[in-house]
Amino acid sequence: MLRRPVRALCAAALLLSACGDPSSSSPADVTDGDAADTGVLTGDTAGAEDGTATNDGTTPTDTAVSPGDTTTGPGDTSGTPDTVTPIQPPVCGDCTLSCGAHGRCEHVQGVGPACLCEPGYQDHDDDGSCLPACATAALACGSGQACSDTSGTATCVNAAKPPIYIAFHWHMHQPIYWPYEKISQTEASHQGDMGYSFYQIHNDRYGNYTSWPKNAVAAGAGLAHLGAQVSLSGSLMENLDSMAGAGAGFGGWVDPWKQGAAMKTSLGNPRLDLVAFGYHHPLMGLIDPQDMRFQLATHRTMADRHFGGTRSKGIFPPECAFSERMIPALVAEGLEWSFVDNIHFDRAHRDYPFAPESNLPAPNRADQTNQAPLSWESLNDLWAPGKVSAPWGYQPHWVEYRDPATCEVSRMIAVPAARYEGNEDARGGFGALSYEKVLSQHEPYNTDPDHPMLVVLHHDGDNYGGGTDSYYHANFQNFVAWVQSQPDRFVATTVQDYLDLFPPDPDDVIHVEDGSWSGADNGDPEFHKWNGDPAGDGYSPDRTSWAVITAAKNRVLTAEAITPHTSVDAILDGSGNDTDKAWHYLLNGETSCYWYWDGTGAWDSHPARAANLAVPYADNVIGGGADTVPPTIYLPQREPYNPGLGNEPEDFDVWTFAYDVSGLAEVSLYVRVDADGVRTGANDIYAGGDWTALAMTRTDVNATTNPSPTYVASAYSARVDAAKDTLVDYYVLAKDSGGREARSPIMHVWVGSGGATNPTGDPLWTPANPTRNDVITIVGTQPANVHWGVDGWKLPPAEYWPAGSTAWTDGKAIESPLSGPDGDGKYTLELGPFDQTAVGEVNWLFHAGDDWYPGDQTITIAP
Numbered sequence: 001m002l003r004r005p006v007r008a009l010c011a012a013a014l015l016l017s018a019c020g021d022p023s024s025s026s027p028a029d030v031t032d033g034d035a036a037d038t039g040v041l042t043g044d045t046a047g048a049e050d051g052t053a054t055n056d057g058t059t060p061t062d063t064a065v066s067p068g069d070t071t072t073g074p075g076d077t078s079g080t081p082d083t084v085t086p087i088q089p090p091v092c093g094d095c096t097l098s099c100g101a102h103g104r105c106e107h108v109q110g111v112g113p114a115c116l117c118e119p120g121y122q123d124h125d126d127d128g129s130c131l132p133a134c135a136t137a138a139l140a141c142g143s144g145q146a147c148s149d150t151s152g153t154a155t156c157v158n159a160a161k162p163p164i165y166i167a168f169h170w171h172m173h174q175p176i177y178w179p180y181e182k183i184s185q186t187e188a189s190h191q192g193d194m195g196y197s198f199y200q201i202h203n204d205r206y207g208n209y210t211s212w213p214k215n216a217v218a219a220g221a222g223l224a225h226l227g228a229q230v231s232l233s234g235s236l237m238e239n240l241d242s243m244a245g246a247g248a249g250f251g252g253w254v255d256p257w258k259q260g261a262a263m264k265t266s267l268g269n270p271r272l273d274l275v276a277f278g279y280h281h282p283l284m285g286l287i288d289p290q291d292m293r294f295q296l297a298t299h300r301t302m303a304d305r306h307f308g309g310t311r312s313k314g315i316f317p318p319e320c321a322f323s324e325r326m327i328p329a330l331v332a333e334g335l336e337w338s339f340v341d342n343i344h345f346d347r348a349h350r351d352y353p354f355a356p357e358s359n360l361p362a363p364n365r366a367d368q369t370n371q372a373p374l375s376w377e378s379l380n381d382l383w384a385p386g387k388v389s390a391p392w393g394y395q396p397h398w399v400e401y402r403d404p405a406t407c408e409v410s411r412m413i414a415v416p417a418a419r420y421e422g423n424e425d426a427r428g429g430f431g432a433l434s435y436e437k438v439l440s441q442h443e444p445y446n447t448d449p450d451h452p453m454l455v456v457l458h459h460d461g462d463n464y465g466g467g468t469d470s471y472y473h474a475n476f477q478n479f480v481a482w483v484q485s486q487p488d489r490f491v492a493t494t495v496q497d498y499l500d501l502f503p504p505d506p507d508d509v510i511h512v513e514d515g516s517w518s519g520a521d522n523g524d525p526e527f528h529k530w531n532g533d534p535a536g537d538g539y540s541p542d543r544t545s546w547a548v549i550t551a552a553k554n555r556v557l558t559a560e561a562i563t564p565h566t567s568v569d570a571i572l573d574g575s576g577n578d579t580d581k582a583w584h585y586l587l588n589g590e591t592s593c594y595w596y597w598d599g600t601g602a603w604d605s606h607p608a609r610a611a612n613l614a615v616p617y618a619d620n621v622i623g624g625g626a627d628t629v630p631p632t633i634y635l636p637q638r639e640p641y642n643p644g645l646g647n648e649p650e651d652f653d654v655w656t657f658a659y660d661v662s663g664l665a666e667v668s669l670y671v672r673v674d675a676d677g678v679r680t681g682a683n684d685i686y687a688g689g690d691w692t693a694l695a696m697t698r699t700d701v702n703a704t705t706n707p708s709p710t711y712v713a714s715a716y717s718a719r720v721d722a723a724k725d726t727l728v729d730y731y732v733l734a735k736d737s738g739g740r741e742a743r744s745p746i747m748h749v750w751v752g753s754g755g756a757t758n759p760t761g762d763p764l765w766t767p768a769n770p771t772r773n774d775v776i777t778i779v780g781t782q783p784a785n786v787h788w789g790v791d792g793w794k795l796p797p798a799e800y801w802p803a804g805s806t807a808w809t810d811g812k813a814i815e816s817p818l819s820g821p822d823g824d825g826k827y828t829l830e831l832g833p834f835d836q837t838a839v840g841e842v843n844w845l846f847h848a849g850d851d852w853y854p855g856d857q858t859i860t861i862a863p
Contacts, residue, residue, distance in 0.1 A: 092407030092687055102130035109331060109410040117507035119371070124505070125152025133505065134448070135373050146449050149505075162452035164442055165493045166435075166483070168228040168425075169316055169339060169417065170213055170461025173281050174202060174236040175593040178602075179610035180574070180585055183239040184246040193602050199248050202239060208462035209240060210253050212472035214260035217271040219473075220480040220492060221263060227271035227494035229339075230461065231316040232257070234279030234299045234572075235591070237306060254306050261309055269496040274307060276300065276315040276335055279572075282590040283530045285323035285514055286546070286635055290557065292329040294587055298572045300333070313337060314495055318592055320417060320458060321516035321527060325745050327401040328410040335412065337396070337499065339458060341523055342416035343386070344513040345393045349374070353825055355782050356853055357385035359522045361641050365750035366727055367513045367525070369679050375445055381437045384420040390445035394418065394453040396499065397510040402684040404731075404746050413504060414512055415495055417458040423518060425457040428465030429475040433457075435482060439490065451502050456495070458517065520596060526641055530595040539704065541598040543657075543715075545607035546634050547701040549589055551659040551711035552611035552618075554632035556582045558661045559618040562625030578617040585614035605705040612710050622661060630742035631660035631734035634713070636669075644724055644752030646764075646854030651721040652749065657701070659713035660736035667734045669694045669718040674727035677750075683729050684746055694718040696732070724753045762826075764857060771862045772834045780818050780827040780846055787852070788831070788844035789813040797837040802829060815847060834861055 095105035099115035108114045117123050117130035134147035137154035146159040177198050178186040187198045220226035244250045260272030278295035313336040322340045347363040349370040354362050376387040400411040424433040446453045459466045483492045513525050520529035532542035559579045570576025574584035589610030597603040634657040644650040658667050672689045696716035703709050722728050732744040765778045790796045793812045805816040820827035842859040
């Protein structure tokens with residue numbers, strides 16, 4: 001079996017965001033299938049004119065990365081057909097290796113067909129046989145023993161309980177505050193526009209951006225593995241250079257970072273690991289592979305210019321926002337692991353105990369594919385409204401992306417970043433987070449000596465308590481002393497040291513849900529902070545900015561195809577040819593802070609301002625060549641996120657933006673209903689199954705930015721009416737006037753049964769259709785009251801009030817507490833039987849603190 005299929009691999013915060021404090025009015029105070037033809041599908045039909053899906057395959061280096069991109073030459077120019085005929089996507093290459101029992105053949109990026117073991121099985125001795133891993137073997141090992149499968153056979157071995165490993169990630173960022181000016185120019189010209197001094201924002205964080213992180217890790221130099229990961233955005237480095245050049249401070253700011261990186265752990269890895277990052281802090285889950293690679297390549301070039309030395313093998317994606325769609329681009333740029341907020345491990349497990357107190361929507365069942373045996377742990381002595389998985393959610397695992405056109409699999413390691421512990425550490429480290437009280441709660445679950453639990457405390461390194469002098473000095477020294485005093489229980493480490501010591505099993509592949517850390521909208525899977533809903537007037541600054549960037553990107557991609565960029569250095573510097581300059585400005589326009597700080601004219605207009613700087617250079621090139629590039633499609637979004645769950649309707653709308661230099665002839669939504677409702681690799685490829693094509697309705701986007709954008713993409717939408725309890729795959733296809741096609745990545749959604757299920761998929765009440773003689777059991781997933789009335793919200797007759805009920809102030813309802821939890825973690829309330837005073841229906845919803853959910857429910861009571 002292939003143990004290292006890509007290359008030889010070594011074995012956020014509750015109160016903050018990388019772009020700033022969400023409660024602040026300005027950033028001055030902060031820094032930063034199987035498939036079948038089942039189901040009914042309908043859609044709107046409309047003409048199309050004028051895609052994220054895809055790119056033209058040109059990349060910063062020689063390796064083309066274009067997941068989801070299939071193009072054709074000139075062809076149909078007749079416009080959108082009255083009847084859309086489903087296309088036949090290319091068939092993936094056969095993977096015909098014989099891999100034996102519990103083995104599977106995959107096309108692996110850079111390798112080709114290869115055998116991998118199915119989840120739960122391993123081939124650690126490389127003899128070609130996939131045998132049960134420890135989790136699958138489920139051995140009952142005695143006291144002082146643990147299961148180990150490193151020999152190729154799961155067996156009980158003598159083993160002391162391993163220590164818990166602790167790592168840190170500190171994120172440092174400042175944006176280009178005015179596209180595309182040096183900060184010295186912006187300080188002189190735009191303080192009045194923005195309302196604060198840009199120099200002051202940086203000088204308030206002088207220690208964070210110079211010596212404090214180095215001082216912290218130096219205090220632990222006596223520990224074999226202690227260190228920290230740091231992400232320094234390219235725009236921050238650029239700003240510090242500009243201030244130093246203007247004599248405004250930060251002279252020699254680079255030296256402490258070089259000193260910290262030069263300090264080595266016992267395994268020879270940097271104690272300050274300056275991890276990879278997107279240069280302008282883009283929300284990588286919403287941009288294309290081409291853009292990602294340029295953002296990574298320019299950042300790497302900037303880091304090389306300043307620090308030289310060994311490049312990190314890992315990345316902290318901006319906002320810790322990760323999607324498996326990112327993997328091919330990250331791997332192509334030489335990265336081997338990425339931080340992922342571990343709530344997106346947990347939410348993708350089929351047994352996840354969803355809690356609305358997490359301030360997130362329920363996970364969609366299409367994402368809940370992980371089945372590893374695990375325990376659910378409740379954390380105390382910190383803000384942790386939901387249970388966490390142990391040890392699974394604190395162990396690195398492999399994650400994969402399957403190219404939907406070629407079937408090729410790209411994979412890297414997902415390093416779990418501890419959501420709740422990281423939030424608490426951000427309040428001030430050892431002085432705020434009770435390391436002993438909190439981390440000791442993990443010890444009973446830390447039983448795998450081959451893969452001990454790794455707790456990564458990740459947060460901004462320049463905000464709040466986690467950005468103070470005391471955090472990096474006194475409090476961190478207290479942490480060092482605490483670790484030194486009990487080396488058998490806790491070990492401070494860098495991520496790279498941990499991976500060198502405890503690489504994840506090559507066949508330990510999991511799925512992670514899209515999403516970021518909790519600093520913005522708690523990291524929901526829709527990246528909602530950057531896809532904000534329209535206001536009452538129908539306008540969304542966030543969505544308008546994506547329409548502008550989509551149009552500008554297509555024009556820059558077209559220029560790239562005519563006259564390629566000359567070098568990454570030229571893109572970074574804004575020198576070279578016109579294509580280099582176009583990329584220089586477009587990448588700046590993807591700064592996620594421009595979306596984060598929406599609601600003010602300057603920030604809402606920055607993407608348009610940057611795009612308007614980029615497109616004149618692209619147009620210079622386009623005027624001298626032919627369009628050979630397919631349309632650009634923004635990553636398709638849907639409303640609602642969980643159709644058919646709770647009070648949401650089963651039908652859902654898919655919307656996107658699309659643009660092409662030559663104009664669009666067709667924009668269609670392709671939909672496929674899965675036969676058995678189980679998501680497998682077959683759901684991730686275009687080939688196979690019966691696709692239904694729905695023509696998407698076009699709407700003009702009227703941008704109110706200042707300045708107005710030179711170009712703006714149109715919005716497209718279609719409604720999907722699918723059968724209840726189905727798994728649906730969908731993607732957007734756009735065709736330009738020359739017949740060139742682009743496809744978005746394939747998206748997945750589980751459509752629930754509508755109205756009568758809670759977030760776990762269980763019924764909200766039983767029996768489903770009660771009579772007056774039945775006892776109705778209302779089922780919840782957390783402590784709450786049932787707020788209820790009868791017959792159109794009237795006060796229930798007194799004889800039906802459960803014990804502990806109280807009248808609500810409006811005189812139309814009462815509140816009755818749920819009991820529990822029971823052995824299954826459920827909370828229940830019994831109502832009825834309603835066999836005395838006549839009652840025709842019960843009206844109700846849950847009430848917990850300030851939360852009212854899942855919307856008004858009605859239980860009809862038969863006579």
